Amino acid sequence: MDRPCLRDGRNDLTYAEVVQRAAAFAEELAERGVGPGDVLAVMLPNRVELLIGLLAAWRLGAAATPINPSFTEGEAGYQLRDSGARLVLNSGPAAPSAGLPVIHVDEMRCEPRGIPQQREVRPDELALLVYTSGSTGRPKGVMLDHANLDAMASTMAGHFGATDADHCLLVLPLFHVNAICVSFLTMMLRGGQLTVLERFEPRSFLAAVEQHRPTYFSAVPTIYARLAELPDELSADTSSVRFAVCGAAPVSRELLERCESRFGFPLVEGYGLTEGTCASACNPVDGVRKLGTVGPALPGQRIATISPEGELLPTGATGEVVIRGANVMRGYLDRPEDTAATLVDGWLRTGDVGRIDEDGYLTLVDRVKDMIIRGGENLYPKEIESVLHGHPGVLEAAVVGAPHEVYGEVPVAYVVPYPDAEVTVDDLLARCRHELTKVKLPVEVHLLGELPKNPVGKIDKPTLRKALRAR
Structure with a gap:
């Protein structure tokens, strides 16, 4: 119990100290009325106390909902209300709380x-x-129980x-399930160490690698x-690093090879969804890596592809990727229709298109959904479009992803104003800044007379994307 456990820029805790801190905070939460079946909202930047909050909630039979600390009042308020959170752990009086304790x-x-x-924590407890977010842009609460987390x-x-x-250097945001499962829980399960970085900056990250000597990280x-x-x-x-994980967005073979050559450790690319408790496929650390x-598929999971009619496809055929295993979520909170559309006949429908080769390796071909992946962050056009539509002069709005050298994709907005309406790019950007986190802001807003439409009258986003790629 005196083994090193968790550290950040403020704390350096042993396993015994983590247990004590979690027990103390659980006691405080219980005094504030938090108990089995309740939800604790945790809205903090990456720091040890965020993880203590999770552990404390779980000791009481409560669940936790981690919230992006950069969210606006409206964004955070929606999650706080939708989750039914009873209490908020946050960074100070100025942080959003939606009126909760x-x-x-x-x-x-x-x-x-x-x-x-x-x-004793029960496997079936949330x-x-x-x-x-889903295709409608309304954020949905993915319900993951302890059995899901243990499986992952x-x-x-x-x-x-x-x-x-082993010693993991955590650099991804802890409001994502990747950081919680691949970095935190994996190390806790094995008795290893976790060093938490508040944010990523290239030079300070490499300095942290030299200082803390981690054996792996996920990015x-x-x-x-x-x-x-x-x-x-x-x-x-970087000689202490025996491997690193790359996921959350497509990556080029050239970038993988360049990083491996420069830093001397192998990169294993993986794939998964929040609905699958993070990861469902991953190249092996020791074994054949196919760039x-x-x-x-990871052990205990099965990955297949299906036709538009829902039929399983043979090896090499391209279709929608589906997943099954103990890692698959129990469903979306209070969204039975969305749950039924996503969990079909025991399979998790991913909305991604891919093919599986004769060795079982998955290649992703495209995304069914319009989701934009900006630097690993999932952005949903509908949410941005809804903000643009909130301007009284906006008739139509479409947001698509434009290629970007560093971030992979960035959002670009196309807006059609009502005839004779006073609409300016500056007005629209100001509205977005007020309603959206910085990462969701369109990098460009174009005012058009009309948007391209497909034969059934829907906005033709593929044409918009094609034009952006051709620039």
């Missing part, structure tokens, strides 16, 4: 005042409500060959692109 992070109880209550952490630990000698293509573009004369000792694929 708040515990500020600097006021968390750190030592129990009584004898900590022991309670553990996380992680919000993701156990799978990743086995796939990585993780032991108590998105944008992070690897930022590392790869550093000046050649900038060197760092350009996201690897085979």
Whole structure:
């Protein structure tokens, strides 16, 4: 219990100290009325206290919903209301709370005042409500229970060959299930160490690698692109890293090869969804890595492709990717119709298109949905379009992804005003800045007389994307 466990820029805790801190905060939450079946909202930047909050909620039989700390009042308020959160752990009086009771992070109880209550966590208890948007743009709460989390952490630990000698450097945001499962829970399950970075910056990240000597980390293509573009004369000792994981967005073979050559550790590309508790396929750390694929199905899972009619397709055929296994979510919170459309005959329908080769390796071909992946962040055009439509002078709006060297894709908006309406680009951008997190802001807004339409009268987004790629 005296082994190193969690650290960040403020804390360096052993396993025993983490248990004590979680017990103390659970005691405080219980005194504030949090109990089995309740939801704790955690709206913090990456720091140890966020993870203590999760552990404390789970001790009580409660779930946690992590919220992007950069969300506006409207964005955070929606998640707080929809999740039914009872209380918010946040960073201070200025943080959104939607009128709910708040515990500020600097006021968390750190030592129990009584004898900590022991309670066994049940596999079927709700553990996380992680919000993701659907094709309508309305965020949905993905319900993940402890059985889901255990299946994912156990799978990743086995796939990585993780032991108590491993040390993960966490750089992805903790309001994503990737950071929680691949970095945090995998290390806790194996008795390893976790060092939490608040944010990513290329030079400070490499300095952290030299200082803390991690054995692995998980990141998105944008992070690897930022590392790869550093000046050649900038060197760092990365010899402790035995592998790194790349996921959340498509990555080029060239970037993978460049990073491996420069930094000396293998990159394993994987694939998954929040609805599948993070990962469903991943190239092996030791074994055949096929660049350009996201690897085979992880142990305990099955991946297949289906036709538009829902029939399973043979090896090599292109179709919608479907997944099944103990990692698949129990459903969307209070969204039975969305759940029924996504969980069909025991399969999780991903909305992605791919093909599986004779060795079981999955290659992603395209996305069925209009989702834009900006630096690993999933952006949903409908949400941005809804904000644009909130301007009284906007008749039509369409948002699509434009190629970007660093971020992969960035949102570009096309707007048709009502005839004779006073609509300016500056007005629209100001509205977006007020309603949306910075990452969701369109990089360009174009005012048009009309938008292209397909034969049935719907906005023809493929034509807009094609024009952007041709620039």
